[in-house]
Amino acid sequence: MTTEHDQDVELLRELVQREAWDELPEQFDKLHVQDISEVLSGFDPVQVKAAFDVLPRELWPGVFAYLGPESQYALLQSLEEDAEEGRFLLGSLLPDDRTALLESLSEEAVERLLRLLSPEDMKQALKQLGYPENSAGRLMTTEFVTIRPEWTLQRALDHVRTRGESEDTINTLYVTDNRGRLMGTVGLKRLVLNPKDEPVENLVSDSAIVSITASEDRAEAARMIQHYDITALPVVDKTGVLLGVVTVDDVMDVVEQENTEDFHKIGGMGAMQLSLREARPSLLYRKRVGWLVLLVFMNIFGGAGIAYFEETIEAVIALVFFLPLIVDSGGNAGSQSATLMVRALATGDVRMKDWLRLWGKELAVATGLGVTMAVAVWGIGLWRGGAEVAMVVSLAMVMVVIVGSMIGMLLPFLLTRMNLDPATASAPLITSIADICGILIYFSIATVLLGVGSG
Amino acid sequence: MTTEHDQDVELLRELVQREAWDELPEQFDKLHVQDISEVLSGFDPVQVKAAFDVLPRELWPGVFAYLGPESQYALLQSLEEDAEEGRFLLGSLLPDDRTALLESLSEEAVERLLRLLSPEDMKQALKQLGYPENSAGRLMTTEFVTIRPEWTLQRALDHVRTRGESEDTINTLYVTDNRGRLMGTVGLKRLVLNPKDEPVENLVSDSAIVSITASEDRAEAARMIQHYDITALPVVDKTGVLLGVVTVDDVMDVVEQENTEDFHKIGGMGAMQLSLREARPSLLYRKRVGWLVLLVFMNIFGGAGIAYFEETIEAVIALVFFLPLIVDSGGNAGSQSATLMVRALATGDVRMKDWLRLWGKELAVATGLGVTMAVAVWGIGLWRGGAEVAMVVSLAMVMVVIVGSMIGMLLPFLLTRMNLDPATASAPLITSIADICGILIYFSIATVLLGVGSG
Numbered sequence: 071m072t073t074e075h076d077q078d079v080e081l082l083r084e085l086v087q088r089e090a091w092d093e094l095p096e097q098f099d100k101l102h103v104q105d106i107s108e109v110l111s112g113f114d115p116v117q118v119k120a121a122f123d124v125l126p127r128e129l130w131p132g133v134f135a136y137l138g139p140e141s142q143y144a145l146l147q148s149l150e151e152d153a154e155e156g157r158f159l160l161g162s163l164l165p166d167d168r169t170a171l172l173e174s175l176s177e178e179a180v181e182r183l184l185r186l187l188s189p190e191d192m193k194q195a196l197k198q199l200g201y202p203e204n205s206a207g208r209l210m211t212t213e214f215v216t217i218r219p220e221w222t223l224q225r226a227l228d229h230v231r232t233r234g235e236s237e238d239t240i241n242t243l244y245v246t247d248n249r250g251r252l253m254g255t256v257g258l259k260r261l262v263l264n265p266k267d268e269p270v271e272n273l274v275s276d277s278a279i280v281s282i283t284a285s286e287d288r289a290e291a292a293r294m295i296q297h298y299d300i301t302a303l304p305v306v307d308k309t310g311v312l313l314g315v316v317t318v319d320d321v322m323d324v325v326e327q328e329n330t331e332d333f334h335k336i337g338g339m340g341a342m343q344l345s346l347r348e349a350r351p352s353l354l355y356r357k358r359v360g361w362l363v364l365l366v367f368m369n370i371f372g373g374a375g376i377a378y379f380e381e382t383i384e385a386v387i388a389l390v391f392f393l394p395l396i397v398d399s400g401g402n403a404g405s406q407s408a409t410l411m412v413r414a415l416a417t418g419d420v421r422m423k424d425w426l427r428l429w430g431k432e433l434a435v436a437t438g439l440g441v442t443m444a445v446a447v448w449g450i451g452l453w454r455g456g457a458e459v460a461m462v463v464s465l466a467m468v469m470v471v472i473v474g475s476m477i478g479m480l481l482p483f484l485l486t487r488m489n490l491d492p493a494t495a496s497a498p499l500i501t502s503i504a505d506i507c508g509i510l511i512y513f514s515i516a517t518v519l520l521g522v523g524s525g
Numbered sequence: 526m527t528t529e530h531d532q533d534v535e536l537l538r539e540l541v542q543r544e545a546w547d548e549l550p551e552q553f554d555k556l557h558v559q560d561i562s563e564v565l566s567g568f569d570p571v572q573v574k575a576a577f578d579v580l581p582r583e584l585w586p587g588v589f590a591y592l593g594p595e596s597q598y599a600l601l602q603s604l605e606e607d608a609e610e611g612r613f614l615l616g617s618l619l620p621d622d623r624t625a626l627l628e629s630l631s632e633e634a635v636e637r638l639l640r641l642l643s644p645e646d647m648k649q650a651l652k653q654l655g656y657p658e659n660s661a662g663r664l665m666t667t668e669f670v671t672i673r674p675e676w677t678l679q680r681a682l683d684h685v686r687t688r689g690e691s692e693d694t695i696n697t698l699y700v701t702d703n704r705g706r707l708m709g710t711v712g713l714k715r716l717v718l719n720p721k722d723e724p725v726e727n728l729v730s731d732s733a734i735v736s737i738t739a740s741e742d743r744a745e746a747a748r749m750i751q752h753y754d755i756t757a758l759p760v761v762d763k764t765g766v767l768l769g770v771v772t773v774d775d776v777m778d779v780v781e782q783e784n785t786e787d788f789h790k791i792g793g794m795g796a797m798q799l800s801l802r803e804a805r806p807s808l809l810y811r812k813r814v815g816w817l818v819l820l821v822f823m824n825i826f827g828g829a830g831i832a833y834f835e836e837t838i839e840a841v842i843a844l845v846f847f848l849p850l851i852v853d854s855g856g857n858a859g860s861q862s863a864t865l866m867v868r869a870l871a872t873g874d875v876r877m878k879d880w881l882r883l884w885g886k887e888l889a890v891a892t893g894l895g896v897t898m899a900v901a902v903w904g905i906g907l908w909r910g911g912a913e914v915a916m917v918v919s920l921a922m923v924m925v926v927i928v929g930s931m932i933g934m935l936l937p938f939l940l941t942r943m944n945l946d947p948a949t950a951s952a953p954l955i956t957s958i959a960d961i962c963g964i965l966i967y968f969s970i971a972t973v974l975l976g977v978g979s980g
Binding site: 075100101102104108136227230231239240241257258259262263278280295296297298299301318319321322323325326329330332333334336337338339345346347351354355358359361362363365366367369370372373374376377380383384387390391392393394395397398399401402403405406408409410411412413414417419420424428431434435438439442443446447450454471497498501502505509 | 530555556557559563591682685686694695696712713714717718733735750751752753754756773774776777778780781784785787788789791792793794800801802806809810813814816817818820821822824825827828829831832835838839842845846847848849850852853854856857858860861863864865866867868869872874875879883886889890893894897898901902905909926952953956957960964
């Protein structure tokens with residue numbers, strides 16, 4: 071699978087690069103639609119269009135579905151003269167993929183594309199775009215097969231046979247009452263394995279139905295699918311009427327995207343939907359500059375702290391040698407505990423009510439870390455500045471590490487409490503706050519112990 | 526679903542807390558096994574054992590399966606007097622869940638548990654533990670249904686009926702030749718929808734089979750399942766013989782675990798398999814202390830840099846005010862680009878061959894960021910230290926941000942090139958390296974421009 075297949079993918083990339091359109095069809099035969107999509111999404115619309123011209127028509131929907139919103143829209147635009155082809159491609163998308171495409175576009179673009187759809191598809195697309203951003207309703211597919219509880223398994227199976235060909239997934243069938251309210255689910259497997267004359271209701275389990283309402287967050291849908299180990303989660307309205315289904319493959323993309331956003335946030339940036347490879351420098355600049363400039367102004371306080379202790383510094387200049395060390399250590403310990411906490415809150419491992427117990431644990435860990443690091447710097451302090459400086463540096467180290475860790479642990483909790491995203495407690499922010507505290511602690515201890523300066 | 530259900534979960538937690546064993550069964554009825562497991566995994570083995578004593582026997586396997594390795598082993602140990610119950614529980618686990626339990630235990634514990642298994646299960650468990658750690662072979666389940674290409678669909682369906690009851694998933698059937706080599710897959714859906722007298726081989730698609738060899742990394746299995754949008758990935762040996770199946774639910778846990786590890790590493794810690802809630806302080810200490818102490822010693826170089834410029838500092842003490850600002854800004858910009866790069870490498874968005882293009886882009890972004898930040902500090906420099914200091918601070922800011930960003934971008938690439946984990950280029954490491962460079966750059970510029978000191 072691996073090496074030969076990787077070579078085939080690479081060869082396709084080269085052929086498109088060389089614009090060797092005649093040789094593409096042979097290469098298309100060897101690859102899956104997902105691989106073809108991945109290769110094409112790296113190219114300009116003109117080249118994607120040329121590749122589609124030689125792509126067998128039956129592969130169009132598959133390759134188009136995996137292209138990603140940007141390349142999809144670019145291709146649809148380049149097909150503009152030929153409304154028929156655009157209509158075919160857009161109509162071939164599953165409802166959830168179509169919503170993903172539409173929600174990433176400008177209003178005019180959405181209007182243009184909606185005109186390509188059949189009245190029924192258009193109605194469905196508009197309804198789905200009506201759900202809040204990042205909701206389960208936007209993520210769901212509206213293609214599913216429902217059966218009735220009073221039917222025999224034979225009738226249910228016949229129904230599946232007539233409906234199933236056009237539906238993407240029939241591994242799970244949804245049992246609804248006469249108002250369309252979800253009563254339970256039955257796996258195709260159980261339909262096949264049980265006697266044909268049994269009624270469907272015998273197979274519906276008694277336990278509570280696992281479902282989600284359309285307006286809830288898609289991250290919650292992801293958590294439920296993961297928690298209950300299911301491959302499809304029914305989406306209902308407030309009265310329990312079945313509206314659609316969120317499938318595990320959609321959810322994996324959501325999990326990856328949310329993880330990437332948390333990663334970016336803790337790294338001190340705005341979350342980017344775009345990939346690093348595709349993002350233009352101007353976007354990267356905008357996502358990064360905000361935090362950096364904010365942190366510049368926070369650091370002014372650190373500078374003011376230093377200015378306040380000017381006399382202490384002038385009296386014992388050796389204190390400056392240890393400034394980066396002390397300041398960094400508090401920031402590092404703090405960003406460690408913030409990272410641990412943000413991740414634990416994101417995966418649901420830790421909840422708000424755990425904070426007191428975790429606070430005690432963090433205090434124990436931080437004290438241990440601080441003492442270890444104080445021992446490590448004691449010798450260096452002795453060598454560079456004598457016994458008194460060694461004492462100041464060691465004492466400051468213990469306190470700075472404890473204070474930094476506490477800030478790193480508490481800030482994500484406080485943000486969660488205020489219904490803000492805990493990932494905003496980014497490592498650079500924690501570092502900067504811990505820095506200011508570190509400067510104040512360090513020079514305060516020095517001023518008192520060395521008996522000098524303005525303090 | 527949400528609130529009422531959440532209350533039921535909370536009530537169960539309270540009942541176990543209060544040790545109100547009599548009231549548990551009623552609460553068990555309202556919940557899914559996954560919910561019961563989640564509640565119980567927060568308690569001590571003694572309480573878990575007491576809860577199992579009142580848990581209906583038919584729910585034992587389900588609740589046990591989701592408990593997680595630690596609670597599972599603790600429960601098995603507390604059942605020790607009663608080997609029968611331990612055998613029942615261990616035997617009820619799916620092969621992949623059993624492997625997950627065994628691989629987390631000490632050798633003696635594994636031996637003790639293996640003795641509880643049937644000879645067949647024991648052989649299978651030992652075989653699976655023989656695959657490398659974190660391999661697809663350890664992750665796969667060995668329960669699957671195979672059919673032969675020459676069978677009619679009717680015969681295949683009959684075979685599924687006899688085998689299916691004992692197998693967890695039969696949504697996908699595996700077509701193998703007479704040596705057990707995988708020839709393709711057929712969905713249960715297609716078996717049901719097509720005429721019964723057709724041969725199986727007509728349904729097997731021509732395109733290359735998506736599969737993975739048992740020794741490959743489980744992260745690669747996760748990537749393939751995500752890329753090809755499938756719910757189950759066949760695992761084969763080097764000759765193509767089907768050994769097992771990795772399913773999408775196992776893969777979601779892998780994705781989450783690997784993301785957590787990357788998160789911890791970029792935060793400057795060792796990766797933890799344990800949850801933050803469950804980890805003891807001693808483990809947290811060990812995972813965090815290594816980096817912190819290493820960074821202490823790296824910071825000594827920063828201190829040495831400052832000592833080298835002692836005369837410059839004594840001549841213009843105002844330079845010290847800006848030291849934390851300059852030094853932090855380089856570190857912050859660097860940890861931003863390291864975070865972006867580590868995540869992009871982890872998700873496969875960026876590959877090694879992209880580095881030159883990304884290097885150019887990062888240079889452009891960093892220059893923009895540096896100039897913006899220099900403008901921000903110019904005024905402050907002018908106010909606190911006069912025109913010359915403002916010039917030094919601004920110039921140093923541009924250079925420090927560019928150098929920090931370059932280090933942050935290049936280090937993950939270099940680590941990947943040396944086949945090391947790019948996530949080791951943690952934010953604290955980048956910060957410390959950027960700090961040292963920042964100190965040298967800042968005071969060098971000061972020494973030259975202000976015409977003072979030892980430089």
